Amino acid sequence: MHRPFALPGTRPRYVRDRGYDMRHLRLDLALDFEARRLAGTATLRVAPLAGTPRRLELDAVELAIDTVEADGRELAFAYDGCVLAIEPPQGEEIELRIRYSATPRRGLYFVGPDAAYPHKPRQIWSQGQDEDSRHWFPCFDSPLAKCTTELCVTVPEGMICVSNGRLVEQYGRTFHYRLDVPHSPYLVTLVAGEYACVRARAGAVELMYFVPPGREEDAARALGRTPDMIGFFADYLGVPYPYERYSQVCVADFLFGGMENTSATTLTLDTLHDARAHLDFSSEPLVSHELAHQWFGDLVTCRDWSEAWLNEGFATYLEVLWQEHAHGADEMAFERADYMDQYMREDRERYRRRLVERRWDEPLEIFDRHLYEKGALVLHMIRRHVGDAGFRAALARYLMRHRGGTAETRDLARAIEEATGRNVDAFFDQWVYGAGHPELHARYEWDDERQAVRIELEQTQALADDTPLHALEFEVAAEVDGEWRTVALVAEPAAKQTLSVPLPARPTGFVIDAGRHVLASWRVDKPLLVWARELSAAPQAIDRAQAATALGRDASQLARQSLTRSLEHDTFWGVRAACARALGQVGGPVALAALLERLGREPHAKARRAIVRALGEFVADAEAQAALEQCFRQGDASYFVEAEAVHALCRTGADAALEVAQLALGRPSHGEIIRQLACTGLGELRAPDERRDAALSLLREETAYGRPVQSRRAAATALGALGEGRAPVREHLERLTTDPDFRMRLAVVLALGALGDARAVAAIERAEARELDGRVRRRCREVTRSLREGVRREETVQRLTEEVAELKRDGRKLVERIERLEGQLGKASQ
Ligand SMILES: [Zn+2]
Numbered sequence: 001m002h003r004p005f006a007l008p009g010t011r012p013r014y015v016r017d018r019g020y021d022m023r024h025l026r027l028d029l030a031l032d033f034e035a036r037r038l039a040g041t042a043t044l045r046v047a048p049l050a051g052t053p054r055r056l057e058l059d060a061v062e063l064a065i066d067t068v069e070a071d072g073r074e075l076a077f078a079y080d081g082c083v084l085a086i087e088p089p090q091g092e093e094i095e096l097r098i099r100y101s102a103t104p105r106r107g108l109y110f111v112g113p114d115a116a117y118p119h120k121p122r123q124i125w126s127q128g129q130d131e132d133s134r135h136w137f138p139c140f141d142s143p144l145a146k147c148t149t150e151l152c153v154t155v156p157e158g159m160i161c162v163s164n165g166r167l168v169e170q171y172g173r174t175f176h177y178r179l180d181v182p183h184s185p186y187l188v189t190l191v192a193g194e195y196a197c198v199r200a201r202a203g204a205v206e207l208m209y210f211v212p213p214g215r216e217e218d219a220a221r222a223l224g225r226t227p228d229m230i231g232f233f234a235d236y237l238g239v240p241y242p243y244e245r246y247s248q249v250c251v252a253d254f255l256f257g258g259m260e261n262t263s264a265t266t267l268t269l270d271t272l273h274d275a276r277a278h279l280d281f282s283s284e285p286l287v288s289h290e291l292a293h294q295w296f297g298d299l300v301t302c303r304d305w306s307e308a309w310l311n312e313g314f315a316t317y318l319e320v321l322w323q324e325h326a327h328g329a330d331e332m333a334f335e336r337a338d339y340m341d342q343y344m345r346e347d348r349e350r351y352r353r354r355l356v357e358r359r360w361d362e363p364l365e366i367f368d369r370h371l372y373e374k375g376a377l378v379l380h381m382i383r384r385h386v387g388d389a390g391f392r393a394a395l396a397r398y399l400m401r402h403r404g405g406t407a408e409t410r411d412l413a414r415a416i417e418e419a420t421g422r423n424v425d426a427f428f429d430q431w432v433y434g435a436g437h438p439e440l441h442a443r444y445e446w447d448d449e450r451q452a453v454r455i456e457l458e459q460t461q462a463l464a465d466d467t468p469l470h471a472l473e474f475e476v477a478a479e480v481d482g483e484w485r486t487v488a489l490v491a492e493p494a495a496k497q498t499l500s501v502p503l504p505a506r507p508t509g510f511v512i513d514a515g516r517h518v519l520a521s522w523r524v525d526k527p528l529l530v531w532a533r534e535l536s537a538a539p540q541a542i543d544r545a546q547a548a549t550a551l552g553r554d555a556s557q558l559a560r561q562s563l564t565r566s567l568e569h570d571t572f573w574g575v576r577a578a579c580a581r582a583l584g585q586v587g588g589p590v591a592l593a594a595l596l597e598r599l600g601r602e603p604h605a606k607a608r609r610a611i612v613r614a615l616g617e618f619v620a621d622a623e624a625q626a627a628l629e630q631c632f633r634q635g636d637a638s639y640f641v642e643a644e645a646v647h648a649l650c651r652t653g654a655d656a657a658l659e660v661a662q663l664a665l666g667r668p669s670h671g672e673i674i675r676q677l678a679c680t681g682l683g684e685l686r687a688p689d690e691r692r693d694a695a696l697s698l699l700r701e702e703t704a705y706g707r708p709v710q711s712r713r714a715a716a717t718a719l720g721a722l723g724e725g726r727a728p729v730r731e732h733l734e735r736l737t738t739d740p741d742f743r744m745r746l747a748v749v750l751a752l753g754a755l756g757d758a759r760a761v762a763a764i765e766r767a768e769a770r771e772l773d774g775r776v777r778r779r780c781r782e783v784t785r786s787l788r789e790g791v792r793r794e795e796t797v798q799r800l801t802e803e804v805a806e807l808k809r810d811g812r813k814l815v816e817r818i819e820r821l822e823g824q825l826g827k828a829s830q
Helices: 216-223 226-237 282-292 309-327 329-349 370-402 409-420 426-431 528-536 541-551 555-567 573-586 589-599 605-617 622-634 639-649 659-663 670-683 689-702 709-722 727-738 742-755 758-770 774-829
Strands: 022-030 039-047 056-059 061-069 075-081 083-086 094-102 108-111 124-125 147-154 160-163 167-169 174-184 188-192 196-202 205-209 245-251 264-268 439-447 452-459 471-479 483-492 496-502 509-512 521-525
Touching: 056 409, 061 075, 061 083, 075 264, 075 528, 083 094, 124 245, 147 160, 147 188, 160 174, 160 205, 196 216, 196 226, 205 216, 205 226, 226 245, 226 282, 226 309, 226 370, 226 727, 245 282, 245 689, 264 282, 282 309, 309 329, 309 370, 309 409, 329 370, 329 541, 370 409, 370 426, 370 471, 409 426, 439 509, 452 471, 483 496, 509 528, 509 541, 528 541, 528 555, 541 555, 541 573, 555 589, 555 727, 589 605, 589 622, 605 622, 605 639, 622 659, 639 659, 639 670, 659 670, 659 689, 670 689, 670 709, 689 709, 689 727, 709 727, 709 742, 727 742, 727 758, 742 758, 742 774, 758 774
Parallel strands: 022 147, 205 245, 245 264, 439 521
Antiparallel strands: 022 039, 039 094, 056 083, 061 094, 075 083, 108 124, 124 188, 147 174, 160 188, 167 174, 196 205, 439 452, 452 496, 471 483, 471 509
């Protein structure tokens, strides 16, 4: 059974009545950095809707309201700290002027240096999504209250200001921006700081990249493909980029990777990277994602947060479309496979929910791997279903019809039907309104008499939950006489069925769901020779990688040989990485030798990283340990390979692991990836008590305020992994629940969950009560729930864990014995 998504007591959410239409919003604000305060006037032009009461209610949290005026006359108002209630005069359109000030705890953030982080830049930035704009200006804070906006902001000395739309004028420290296309209040942005600006163009669109002075080169590296992306999206969608300008501004301590504020995206500073990181790190997924939102999210907005997959699913899917366009179908397929893994992990380990979901306490709760990754994969299946041309026509229709407004899932279904004639209601019921995904078991069999492959297909998902049986479309790729052909198949929503694929002769390779397009988990029973052939010859890289994974579950000589050969010869790095992973799974001297042999020669940093990680499977193996230690000490062109080396070394339980990890904690890298994985490794260190104590104390030191934020979080997570049964570790983590960094608090709460000690419940409940971030609050509730349940389950889990470990040990011993026997046989036959 999967965990339910809705927590006890959660009721479905609906957009509340509003009474008035928002037409235009203007903010005239002055910012005071030292006092962390803003003050000024919000001018709202509103129009009453027919038959509604005269009372106008605006969201406005913790603002100090001075006066409310209309037509130059002061109005009475009621304000309870959350909602500002006014009775405006009658009229078709009313202009309200609200004078106010605020020292916001959310929505607008003032970041700057302190004693522990003296080099942090001084910046002010807003983050409205989902419902936080109300913390810095009064508005009807709902995605459907779209209006044009204007910001006139006076910033502190030395700072410049970035906001939505075009810069109308600038005088002194005052910046006046205006956006003439209606957008939602959560997309209103204000960023102020000391910035250098790198300019570019995409046709008529003016591009500006705002980065801290001195990082202009990094800006070109991280953001330089923006013009190509704009060109590609405009062409693909058939709708030009909707605004005059596109700014991207990098800020410190950002709450997300990026935020698609209309025409002025905010990005985390961490996306800027040096040339060395550029070997195996790319900003393109983030940059293309936020850019895609300018169409999906900003121009056309989800009507209410329950429908937010229309924002995030599209932005995430357009990331992979860009990937396909810029880097080819194989890269795209691997990114999709990664999405699938992420979604399935959440589905397996956290909860299962419908894509359109109303049962939440805060919208942020549904911004998860369902919303982004599953949403994207569902769109991908729609594209496969109606074809690329149909998909593009449907998107153009959807965008043109709802531009400047909002949409919901049914609008997308209608646009698809109108453009392509295909009714997708059943598809949407299955994938959007139904939870889960197909869990498939396929048995392959060649029927010599009928000259056909028979696929016995079972859908097993319905056994566990109320997950529906699915209708499915997929392709098989079959190799007959050295020629690959594809055959399209349709499966009924049935628990069991047999599909038949007639072929001129028995195929040598037979890939089911070629290209891995269906969002499903597959278990496929197929002869080993067929898998081996697919690994060496399937046309699509993702299919070869799937074959490698299947062979990794087999300990035969044929499997090892095939994997070793492809590790050496496959032309795509992702397949070589999959072979490395599989060889790590198989274990034994042959696999080890193959990995060690390849390590020094593998040219692609990502494949090298996979090899290093696979070496970490060789627990207590001196040869693997020596290679990993050397890899770390002599260094690698890639930060990520070095990071993986220290992580893997710890996993092997090497004597040198502690010392190397300590070195790694002092080695700088992009995003502190080396320090992070040193912490992760320490958390997985298989070591006797006294070394475990040493590891715990290193990790505790690394959680100190003042250490790099990324490794602090990794250290907290690692304490959760390693500190089981240690009361001082739990108490240390409990103290960290008051940390100023919300991501640290998130890591700490999850670590307390991992410790599994129900005595932490009280501290987590106190943390939840103080918490301002919706994501952390949600995790607090999930963790306390599982800690309470865990008390009952503890014994069972303990027993199962031991059994699994024992089985794994037996399996690896078996491989070693088989290899020895094979060796003896080989000698005997010589
Ligand atoms: Zn997004």
